[in-house]
Amino acid sequence: MASKQWLVEDYEAGDLPLTSGETLHSARLRYHRIGELNAPKDNLIMLPTYYGGAAAGNHPWVEGNSPLDPDRYCIVIPALLGAGESSSPSNTAGAQRGPGFPAVSLNDNVMLQKRLVEDIFGDARIALVMGWSMGGMQALQWGCLFPTQVRAVLATCCTARCYPHNRVFLEGVKAALTCDHAFENGRYRSPPERGLRAFGRVYAGWAYSQAFFRHELWREQGFGSIEELLRFWEQDHLGQDANDLLTVLNTWQNGDISDNPVFGMDYEAALSAIAMPTRMMPCTTDLYFTEEDASEDGRRMPGATVESLESDWGHVAGGAGREAASHNRILAAARALLSGKAS
Structure with missing residues (x-):
């Protein structure tokens, strides 16, 4: 492990047809890679990214004495479209810059990742697709679309679609951002800082549980007060682009693994296609990807075991x-x- 370093690379995909019928011009997929593909091409691990997170946010899963060992596996972290690293409102030129960036779906992200695997990794078999939150939704999308290519799926704190209360939560943080007059319907001349700060503060109240605050677990993160934690969330979101945040939020709100030409919104069929060994790992205190919703999804996947995180x-x-x-x-x-060894 010590001799191996993460490589940061771009896959240039050209014009990318999207589920909506639009086209993303000059699409680019940023990905991090560590480890080498073996001769049988069956040791690839995919770690799709989560909302608001850069690809490096998944590196801790590969550090230390992790089973995700780059001496044994080729590990790839593909960055979400719209999140600031791959093609996004903030880094796209021309008419698709900013609010002109087209809507992208879970399916669009995974189909672009599939092209990456085909063109760069010889359409390798995937030993594991693993992700948290929106990364978990992408992992489930991989599982249902490519059941013969994906050997196992691990999805933490997510569901296979965005359920109604989750959508309402997202409407709240969206409103906190867009009500800033400086937002100007996405055509801002400078970052809408008040909206970004409000977005971060509102989000912090949902990301953790009531018990997290009651038991002052924020102290374990090095904060001396709740206000320090909230200021951290403000600063984190001041470092992100507002249109990027809203683009990926839209992907999340409309996320549904059956929303593609293969399943045509037949949610039961999409869940039933996940027959490979799968672990659903919801958190017992998650306020928006709830344990109840995730467990119900898991029960309808033939290959899934639900193992809740008691936290x-x-x-x-x-x-x-x-x-x-x-x-x-x-x-x-x-x-x-x-x-x-997992069922």
């Missing part, structure tokens, strides 16, 4: 390196899936 950290528990106990349980599940 007061809410949605954050499912992220790479966020909360030690949950992080270790997630990696134990990954180890079982990679060894073939």
Whole structure:
């Protein structure tokens, strides 16, 4: 592991037809890669990214004594379209810059990732697709669309579609951002800082559970007060582009693994296609990707086992390196899936 370094590369896909019927011009997929593909081409691991996160946010899953060992596996982290690294409103030229950027779906992201696997990795078999939050939704999308190529799926703190209360939560953070007069319907001349700060503060109240605040678990993150945590969330969102945030939020709100030509909105059929060994790992205190919704999805996937994360950290528990106990349980599940010992 010590001799291997992450490589940051771009896959230039040209004009990309989208589920909406629009075309994303000169589409580019940013990805991080570590480890080498073996001769049988069956040791590829995909780690799709989550909302508001850069590809490097998944690196902790590969560090230390992780079963995601770059001496054994070729590990790829593809960055979400719209999130600031791959093609996004903030880095696209011409008419598709800013508010002109087209809507992209879970299917669009995964089909672009599929092209990456075909063109750069020889259409390798995928030993594991693993993700948190929107990364988990992409993992499930991979599982249902390519069941013969994907050997195992691990999805933490997510569901296979965005359920109604989750959509309402997202409407709240969206409103906090767009009500800033400086937003100017996405045509802002300078960042809408008040809206970005409000977005971060509102989001922080949903990312963790009530018990997280009641038991002052924010102290474990090094904060001296709730106000310090909220200021951290403000600063984090001041570093992001407003149109990028809204583009990926739209992907999330409309996320549904059956929304593609293969399943034609037949949600039961999409869930039924996930017959490979799959681990659904919701958190017991997640406020928007709820344990109830995730468990119900898991029960309808023939290959899935539901293993809840007992944690007061809410949605954050499912992220790479966020909360030690949950992080270790997630990696134990990954180890079982990679060894073939998980059902």
